[in-house]
Amino acid sequence: MTLSRDWLPRRPEETERIAQGRELFRQIGKGLVAQKSFQSGDVILEEKPLVCAQFSWNELYKYKACEFCLRSLENAEEMVRRLTNDPSIILPYPECCDVDASKFSFCSQCQVQYCSPECRDAAWNSYHQALCLGPSREDPDHPLNQLINQWRSFHYPPETGSMMLIIKIIAMIMQAKDKSAVISKFSTFVNSVINEREDIAHKLLGEQFMDQREILRSMLTEIFFEESVQQWYTPEGFNSLFALIGTNGQGIGSSSFSRWVKATEELQLGDAEKQQLDDNIDKLYDRLQEVSGSFLDCEGSGLYQLQSAANHSCVPNTEITFSHGDHTLSLVALTDIQPDEEITISYLGCCGLDRGRHSRQKALKENYLFTCNCPKCVSQCDDESITTDDEEEEDEDDEDNEI
Template identity: 55%
Template sequence: MAALLADCVEVRNTDSKKGRGLFAKSHIQKDQVIFKEAPLVSCQFAWNEFYKYTACEHCLRSLEPAEAMARRLTENPCLVLPHPECCGVRQDLIVNCPNCGMIYCSVECYQSAIEKYHKCLCIGSSRDDTDHPINKVIESWRNIHYPPESANIMLLLKMIAMVKQSDDPMPLLNDFSRFVQTTVNEEEQAIHKLLSHQEHLELMRSLVTESMYDDKVKQWFTGDGFRSMFALMGTNQQGIGSSSISVWVKNCEKLPLPGEEKQQLDQFIDQLYEDLEKVSDTFLNCEGVGLYKAQSSCNHSCAPNAEIQFLNENHTLSLVALEDIEPEQEVCISYLDACEIDRSRHTRQKILKENYLFTCNCPKCISQADDEDVTSEDEDDDDDEDMEES
């Protein structure tokens, strides 16, 4: 863990409820990148990949040229993006696995995948064979876990493959064991959020066992062991997103353009995002999940002093300070998205309990403890009624 963290923070035990936490050792300035971290394992969402959001199989970097992605997501085949030089996709560096055709952003990513897990997961010419055991796992997962996606069984398959390929799996198993374990009741809740019916869990267990069984982790394939791994995966994974369009936009913003041309480009980008939202709603990114050792020590607050960003446009996350953080102060992120964090205390508590299995006692929630226990939807309905009466 220490190798992943900057000198300005450290992991400490907090209390029996929160477990570990991340604390500042020295002053951290607003907007400072506290640390960067690549995941132990990551994968793209199954439906995201199925709908042709092209990403590097290893690092999840978006590999579809910005203009092609914009045309697909706006359903406008004639769309032309100005300043094509701002597209960050390096097609000359893209490589495919010579056996199965899996796509990688670089030779380095391909080699890293081969060394860690891809030898076990490469199915060669059977990639389009629906009867191959691994393809049956993925297809069955898609049939029981629809968008908006929050997990992918491939994460567990990669974990198993990493253990299979390792000459000394103990350090890896120790890393996986660091993630928060849940009680039997909490496992039930976590699994219910990912799968609507209990029989789906047994289906996935049998398919994963058929395709990936290994004595090194035989406990993962038992009924109880699979439940625990599934719950661990569901409650600890961090969302990942990348987009060649967003890279193009960021690079356009850096262009030294004269005032009128800059204004025209800004208007074009604003219109582009309106068109994207009309057609594709919020599904604009190559999306997936990963397990991160250091990030997993960050506790939640509804008034966070740091946030996760993906500044490298791949699966490497950056923890960035939202405000000045003083020594001994806990560094907290929000597990809620930008819309959820501004909702009522009762709604925030409900979302956190359903998805992360805890009751939040952050300063913001404590200060709002006397607020009426209504959801944000109830508040919106009351506002609508008041407007109709007036």
């Protein structure tokens, strides 16, 4: 997350947005520092990714999401029915769901679905021309489906990366008008990762999965080869691409049900009606957890330029949200932030932050190649009680698991 991502062509609106962001922050080394004050709760940054992709297992389990922006293509009721496996559920207040099926659009050739004609056109102009290989993406014999199915056979949920993210990066290079400029920027970025640690391939594809990685690399070379970046198809280059998405990929969550829940909070209801609604929502979440576990969102992964410059802290002063229901990332202040104060985020999820120092340090070292010296880690440095035997055993078990 702390490395430059200046390797993809920018649309004019992206350049303007980045310029506006730099008026609010300045970059010092590998971090962001505020140039103005923010209050707790302020949205201090909104950003769209350079590229994003839905997780392959979410797609397999019929999480219908816009191929470009990951917005849910199910209304809230459809989503909760599927995730609870109960077609009888009826959600009240349907006006609180903002999914508009009348705007849905498809690629006329491969039938990939989008939430709007605008997303369809944006995908086509950015990468989809290179990915639209003729037959419907519903066809199991589609070359990309074969590659993604192979990826799934090696990598089971929960996912933290996507083979499709790498494919889209290559497709963007294929469609770039000035390939040499994009390749030059991207190659510099990849080399900086390799030089920092030559054997990094992210935990998803560690050394114990060398054979599986070679299968994926061979398939990618056979069905989606781009001569101008042929070095990326070598074992070392392929590893560097996984290092990129592993250390820089930001998880994305979009859920029409979650947005419906949020919208109901704004309803003007009586106390009794409000309490009944809250109780029913709690019961629905319990059923969702029981039936679907962590498969609750149309989740994916994306690469964000401005957000990537923010360093990690186990006591961050901002948090990442996806309040628009698509791939738009919002950075929200958790505390009051003063000018010249560093902007920090957490690279770990809520559960990860709640674990002991040992587990946090282990995850950050393996996935992001640094030892955290934030105030929380420093204060816990000499407190052995913070690390439990159970956590250490869980870490050992994780190392024995597949990808």
